[in-house]
Amino acid sequence: MAPAPDLLPLAAARPPDGAPPGPDAPDDPSAPAVRERLTAFADASPLTVLRRLESSAKGLDEREAERRLPRDGARPLVPGAVRRAAAHLARLARTATDPFVLVLAGLSLVSAVTGDPRGAVLIALVAVLSCLLRFRQEHRSDLAAARLRALTTATATVLRRAEPGAAPAAREVPVDQVVAGDVVLLGPGDMAPADLRLLSSSDLRVNQAAFTGESPPAGKRAAWTGTGGAPAGERPGLFERRELCLMGTSVVGGTGTAVAVATGSRTYFGATHRDLPRRAPATTFDRGVRAVSWALLGAVLAAVPVVFALNGIDRGSWSHALLFAVSTAVAITPEMLPLVVTTALARGAAVLARGHVLARRLPAVHNLGAMDTLCTDKTGTLTLDRITLACHVDPLGDPDAGVLYWARVNALWSAELAPEAAGDTIDEALLAADGAAGDPYEDVRGVGAVPFDSARRRATVVVRPRDRLGCEVVVTKGAVEDVLELCERVRLPGGTAPLGAGERDRLRALADGRAADGIRLLAVATAERPPSGRGPGPADERGLTLLGFVGFHDEPDPSAAGALAGLARLGVRHVIVTGDHPLAARRTCRDAGRVPGRTVLGAELAALDDGALRDLVAAADPATTLIFARVDPRAKARIVAALQRAGRTVGFLGDGVNDAPALRAADVGISVTGAVDLARESADVILLRKDLRALERAITGGRRTFGAGVTYIKIAVTSNVGNVASMLAASALLPFMPLLPLQVLAQNLVFDLSQLSLAYDRVDRAGLAGPRTFDVRDLARFVAFFGLIGAVFDLATFGLLWWALQGYGDGPREALFHTGWFAENLLTQAVAILLLRGRGRRRGSPRPARPVVLAAVALSLTGLLLPFSPLGAAIGLRPLPAGLLPVLAAVLAGYALATVLMRRLYLRLFRRWL
Numbered sequence: 016m017a018p019a020p021d022l023l024p025l026a027a028a029r030p031p032d033g034a035p036p037g038p039d040a041p042d043d044p045s046a047p048a049v050r051e052r053l054t055a056f057a058d059a060s061p062l063t064v065l066r067r068l069e070s071s072a073k074g075l076d077e078r079e080a081e082r083r084l085p086r087d088g089a090r091p092l093v094p095g096a097v098r099r100a101a102a103h104l105a106r107l108a109r110t111a112t113d114p115f116v117l118v119l120a121g122l123s124l125v126s127a128v129t130g131d132p133r134g135a136v137l138i139a140l141v142a143v144l145s146c147l148l149r150f151r152q153e154h155r156s157d158l159a160a161a162r163l164r165a166l167t168t169a170t171a172t173v174l175r176r177a178e179p180g181a182a183p184a185a186r187e188v189p190v191d192q193v194v195a196g197d198v199v200l201l202g203p204g205d206m207a208p209a210d211l212r213l214l215s216s217s218d219l220r221v222n223q224a225a226f227t228g229e230s231p232p233a234g235k236r237a238a239w240t241g242t243g244g245a246p247a248g249e250r251p252g253l254f255e256r257r258e259l260c261l262m263g264t265s266v267v268g269g270t271g272t273a274v275a276v277a278t279g280s281r282t283y284f285g286a287t288h289r290d291l292p293r294r295a296p297a298t299t300f301d302r303g304v305r306a307v308s309w310a311l312l313g314a315v316l317a318a319v320p321v322v323f324a325l326n327g328i329d330r331g332s333w334s335h336a337l338l339f340a341v342s343t344a345v346a347i348t349p350e351m352l353p354l355v356v357t358t359a360l361a362r363g364a365a366v367l368a369r370g371h372v373l374a375r376r377l378p379a380v381h382n383l384g385a386m387d388t389l390c391t392d393k394t395g396t397l398t399l400d401r402i403t404l405a406c407h408v409d410p411l412g413d414p415d416a417g418v419l420y421w422a423r424v425n426a427l428w429s430a431e432l433a434p435e436a437a438g439d440t441i442d443e444a445l446l447a448a449d450g451a452a453g454d455p456y457e458d459v460r461g462v463g464a465v466p467f468d469s470a471r472r473r474a475t476v477v478v479r480p481r482d483r484l485g486c487e488v489v490v491t492k493g494a495v496e497d498v499l500e501l502c503e504r505v506r507l508p509g510g511t512a513p514l515g516a517g518e519r520d521r522l523r524a525l526a527d528g529r530a531a532d533g534i535r536l537l538a539v540a541t542a543e544r545p546p547s548g549r550g551p552g553p554a555d556e557r558g559l560t561l562l563g564f565v566g567f568h569d570e571p572d573p574s575a576a577g578a579l580a581g582l583a584r585l586g587v588r589h590v591i592v593t594g595d596h597p598l599a600a601r602r603t604c605r606d607a608g609r610v611p612g613r614t615v616l617g618a619e620l621a622a623l624d625d626g627a628l629r630d631l632v633a634a635a636d637p638a639t640t641l642i643f644a645r646v647d648p649r650a651k652a653r654i655v656a657a658l659q660r661a662g663r664t665v666g667f668l669g670d671g672v673n674d675a676p677a678l679r680a681a682d683v684g685i686s687v688t689g690a691v692d693l694a695r696e697s698a699d700v701i702l703l704r705k706d707l708r709a710l711e712r713a714i715t716g717g718r719r720t721f722g723a724g725v726t727y728i729k730i731a732v733t734s735n736v737g738n739v740a741s742m743l744a745a746s747a748l749l750p751f752m753p754l755l756p757l758q759v760l761a762q763n764l765v766f767d768l769s770q771l772s773l774a775y776d777r778v779d780r781a782g783l784a785g786p787r788t789f790d791v792r793d794l795a796r797f798v799a800f801f802g803l804i805g806a807v808f809d810l811a812t813f814g815l816l817w818w819a820l821q822g823y824g825d826g827p828r829e830a831l832f833h834t835g836w837f838a839e840n841l842l843t844q845a846v847a848i849l850l851l852r853g854r855g856r857r858r859g860s861p862r863p864a865r866p867v868v869l870a871a872v873a874l875s876l877t878g879l880l881l882p883f884s885p886l887g888a889a890i891g892l893r894p895l896p897a898g899l900l901p902v903l904a905a906v907l908a909g910y911a912l913a914t915v916l917m918r919r920l921y922l923r924l925f926r927r928w929l
């Protein structure tokens with residue numbers, strides 16, 4: 016096998032000053048120490064590095080790797096027990112500093128100071144209980160999420176020998192089993208599994224954006240620059256060192272081999288980031304919640320001073336008035352919101368997992384529900400990526416064995432010289448094709464390769480024919496338009512001829528014709544040159560002569576048509592974003608049962624500014640599929656961003672290295688299990704089976720989860736706002752407080768617990784018909800309509816209670832009034848949950864789930880029975896006289912009837928429910 020191009024003659028290695036540390040050297044985990052160590056590794060020659068790490072270019076043997084594992088590999092950034100304890104503490108701190116808990120703690124303190132120890136203890140209990148509930152739920156969802164993530168961990172390819180003398184073989188191992196001294200093979204889409212010192216490379220480019228924030232990839236070379244002697248101030252930074260690929264960076268193009276010099280917590284990444292900073296943009300749902308929270312905060316700020324003043328002025332006890340005002344503030348806030356949302360999300364993720372869809376991040380479930388546009392690539396998503404050779408033709412379109420021969424030379428030596436980039440389905444199809452003349456393995460010897468990557472859309476090898484001394488052949492194959500640009504001549508049956516403009520047009524038309532038939536056409540071109548003595552670079556692809564074309568079949572995925580039809584029914588628009596030919600994309604689109612719409616080329620895209628691109632995507636016809644063809648990876652991400660600017664919630668489904676930037680930019684990045692590591696690591700959701708129909712169920716699942724959250728918020732805010740409004744009115748009308756502060760809190764707690772059940776409810780089918788949005792105006796309308804009914808019936812209750820309790824003395828009357836209103840509140844709340852959760856059985860809402868029914872029953876029983884218990888007595892409730900029950904029943908019936916009527920009116924007016 017030919018030597019790898021950038022590999023330094025190892026014998027020339029000279030150990031520089033400041034030799035790098037050996038494998039068993041003690042390590043200082045601080046960032047400066049790590050930087051120092053890595054610099055020493057970069058300064059040293061490859062041979063020195065390998066020697067220091069007691070390894071060789073052939074890799075470690077399995078026994079040695081195993082010996083190093085406990086010390087070196089499988090090392091999480093922080094030991095497991097410490098990490099778990101830290102996570103618990105952090106979670107506890109988070110729940111304990113929740114604003115609601117802080118308010119309760121403050122209230123408890125005020126009660127203690129104002130001489131109400133019983134109140135203080137009760138309030139503290141409420142705070143602790145809510146803390147524990149939330150802690151447990153978050154812990155469980157974190158565990159579930161970690162389990163799901165573990166199913167999709169990345170692997171690395173290392174060279175290992177079965178035993179010390181044996182030949183090395185490439186082996187896939189989980190990233191956490193890579194040890195210092197392991198020789199790692201890098202290809203497009205791989206993530207650096209450790210801090211690596213390159214041993215050889217070919218046109219290697221690495222994305223370091225996670226550290227440097229710069230998106231253009233950085234070129235890397237194994238060449239030893241020997242900067243060891245330079246003064247410290249003039250040394251390049253770690254990321255400018257071309258010899259190093261640091262953990263957390265990923266390969267976007269080219270190939271390389273490298274030795275792992277540091278793993279886990281000893282890496283630069285480990286020293287600087289204890290936790291991977293994954294950008295988690297706010298979901299549509301989060302943005303809605305934030306808007307609601309601000310509105311409620313405004314309501315609290317407006318209500319509290321009024322309540323305080325009314326109760327203080329009227330009744331003289333300012334400390335009591337303060338307590339009451341703060342309790343009112345607590346009553347208005349939907350404290351259970353985070354808990355309900357995480358519970359619903361965890362449930363949603365579990366349901367998705369049953370349908371073989373993994374949510375790597377919980378909030379992605381919401382975005383699945385909100386997604387209104389799905390971008391997909393073509394190859395491997397809409398097609399099966401089962402590529403077979405269809406034709407090999409000369410520039411006139413006639414069958415020609417010579418073209419196939421050179422295409423195979425290119426495929427074989429690409430795979431041979433850059434094995435890390437192997438696995439390309441086009442190359443595999445070429446190698447599997449038989450019937451070609453000559454044996455590229457015997458006739459020529461590879462000198463160097465510039466492997467395929469999506470931005471260049473071509474692959475080049477340089478070979479030396481064995482029968483012709485003093486001659487090298489550059490062989491390029493790739494996308495027709497791109498290769499034609501590089502050609503100066505064309506080989507025709509009579510000999511070669513210069514490639515004029517007319518001839519170029521003819522060749523392009525020939526390629527278009529094939530593409531429209533669904534054939535994937537690659538151009539093949541060669542150039543002869545005297546041996547140059549160095550490896551090839553993109554600059555060598557010059558003065559080529561076009562030999563002809565090789566064409567491939569790629570079967571359409573039979574599940575695609577059904578899946579895309581399903582998406583259309585769900586109201587999700589479809590966009591194709593592909594690196595392939597525009598006509599091939601249109602053909603695939605038609606094969607998948609969709610009408611191809613406007614088709615935009617990568618070159619056109621580059622000429623548009625962001626605003627124009629946004630207008631273009633906004634103007635696309637929703638009934639057709641918008642197509643972007645011949646786009647490179649960065650343009651894919653740009654298209655996603657443009658759709659987002661046009662107000663869409665965008666999903667991106669892709670499996671290639673060229674999809675990674677778009678997967679990250681999308682609201683939901685979706686990938687499949689077979690995808691390259693980089694694509695899977697960039698995605699939020701993974702389809703465990705390669706069946707697009709799973710996506711339809713996942714979207715419905717996302718909408719359910721979104722719907723459950725919205726239902727909770729609507730019901731909670733409606734009843735809280737209605738309740739506080741009547742509390743305000745009562746403060747002004749009554750000679751005493753309508754409820755004692757403790758009673759307000761107790762009532763609030765039971766409300767919240769009962770509303771928790773909504774996370775388990777069945778969702779109104781109408782909520783699944785289209786992408787979910789969170790419309791704050793719609794929420795405000797809902798609250799105004801139904802909160803009003805609540806307040807009206809509260810006031811009716813006040814009047815009736817006032818009238819019914821005439822015969823009692825001042826003290827008992829006040830206590831009974833409190834009890835009556837307390838009971839009535841809980842009963843109406845139970846009715847509200849059952850009636851507001853959907854548009855009604857007759858209009859197609861499903862029956863409430865059992866937890867919801869149980870919650871409603873428990874709520875009613877608490878309202879009726881708590882006054883008879885010691886706990887009720889402790890918060891100042893008295894047993895209700897039997898005579899009051901008919902009064903309560905009448906109000907309740909009135910409330911239920913009014914709500915049903917209002918629901919009908921509301922639906923007629925606004926034609927939508929939750």
Ligand SMILES: Nc1ncnc2c1ncn2[C@@H]1O[C@H](COP(=O)(O)OP(=O)(O)OP(=O)(O)O)[C@@H](O)[C@H]1O
Nearest residue numbers: 392393394467469472473474492493494593594595
């Ligand atoms: N191994 C290869 N050698 C040479 N050229 C190739 C090779 N593989 C692909 N190409 C060319 O590069 C183009 C772009 O490939 P890329 O992988 O970016 O996208 P794609 O796989 O065609 O499409 P999609 O984005 O839908 O997955 C291909 O259409 C083809 O013309």
Ligand SMILES: [Mg+2]
Nearest residue numbers: 392394395671
């Ligand atoms: Mg692809």
